[in-house]
Amino acid sequence: MKADLLVGNIGQLATLRGPAGPRRGPDLADAGLVAGAALAAAAGRVVAAGPADAVRRQVDLAAGARVIDAGGALVTPGYVDPHTHALFGRYRADEYALRVAGTPYVEIAASGGGIHASVSDFRERSDGEIAALSLPRLRRMIRNGSTTIELKSGYGLNLEQELRALRLIRDLDGSLPATLVPTFLGAHEIPAERREDREAYVDELCDVWLPAVAKQGIARFCDVFCEPTVFTLDESERILRSARGLGLGLKIHADEIAPGYGGAALAARLEATSAEHLIVIAEGDLDALAASGTVAVLLPATSLGLASTTFAPARKMVAAGVAVALATDFNPGSACCESMGLVLSLACSALRLDPAEALVAATHNAAWACGEGEQAGSLVPGKRADLLVHDAADLRELPYHMGFASVDRVLIAGREICFTESELRDRPRPV
Ligand SMILES: [Zn+2]
Structure with missing residues (x-):
């Protein structure tokens, strides 16, 4: 399988793999966690996500593929x-x-x-x-x-x-x-x-x-x-x-x-x-x-x-x-x-x-809840490669840090999104 993006060295990957459709009861608590993981994508879609060695066996990196080292961090869906x-x-x-x-x-x-x-x-x-x-x-x-x-x-x-x-x-x-x-x-x-x-x-x-x-x-x-x-x-x-x-x-x-x-x-x-x-x-x-x-x-x-x-x-x-x-x-x-x-x-x-x-x-x-269940919300093959690399190692840190975005890097359809500080400010100020 060809891939043009590999996110490797993921300490904890929340794949959210599991049943399709809205989850309830015990399924709601299953984030599909994988330790020591990697994720590969091609043309903006996930092609493989799971234990790092399994992902590396499944995919061939295309020439010029982007490789991101997650540095042992937590990665979740966007x-x-x-x-x-x-x-x-x-x-x-x-x-x-x-x-x-x-x-x-x-x-x-x-x-x-x-x-x-x-x-x-x-x-x-x-x-x-x-x-x-x-x-x-x-x-x-x-x-x-x-x-x-x-x-x-x-x-x-x-x-x-x-x-x-x-x-x-x-x-x-x-x-x-x-x-x-x-x-x-x-x-x-x-x-x-x-x-x-x-x-x-x-x-x-x-x-x-x-x-x-x-x-x-x-x-x-x-x-x-x-x-x-x-x-x-x-x-x-x-x-x-x-x-x-x-x-x-x-x-x-x-x-x-x-x-x-x-x-x-x-x-x-x-x-x-x-x-x-x-x-x-x-x-x-x-x-x-x-x-x-x-x-x-x-x-x-x-x-x-x-x-x-x-x-x-x-x-x-x-x-x-x-x-x-x-x-x-x-x-x-x-x-x-x-x-x-x-x-x-x-x-x-x-x-x-x-x-x-x-x-x-x-x-x-x-x-x-907004008609995007087939496209987004989990990191399984076929879905958009919308993912977050967190300044955290464990998903329990996400709610634990209050009023502070743990999000370190944002990828949408496999592309990293960066805004300048001024693009993030209210200009013009609304009056
Ligand atoms: Zn409302």
């Missing part, structure tokens, strides 16, 4: 971040300070903050501004190890602006090495100017916007913010069924705020690809979620950003057989978090996942 709102204009640090001081969200929203602030900001900025503001953030996510990133629209909230958001995501995908997965989230909120005719808003979303999005082929998923105060269960189901009819995959913001509202059960019933947040999922809905193919995407950085101590009941989910994944929820309101490394720490300390479970949830299961 992180997959399956839930972000990374396309936005200015930050909302002012609201964070208010929230920490105890100001309720309704008060923040009433004084011009909240999601509506991001909507009016997004609408006012040019394409060039939004792209220039989003690029360094996405580069920081990649520098912190995210090699596949889902991105949602949802700060446009009219047809023209939502299509613009999806086009901008497509353009960013073309200018960044990571794989970006575009999701249509026109059902993020009812915009202020449509509050009086919400029924017409949902009609339009189903009958006009979704067909336009599907026709342009610029979204892979449709997502809905399902809460009694945002989109009701009936509205969410209608939107998601329309999206499915047009060939889009389904995601759902479920059971984040209103306890036991039933968004997770709806996701399971529709066999949605993922149900996300699930902080206040009804215990009675765990079995339905476990019996479905739907992946539960947990977002502990959001609880941190909201200065809340309430987290999704991850251990109950794992015990029930739910397939869990992790994501940052990176957004300017509730979770300004570009780091899957921090999410791993929270997943262990706050959600009580074991470090190996957290790694599987942040790679393999996260890939299944």
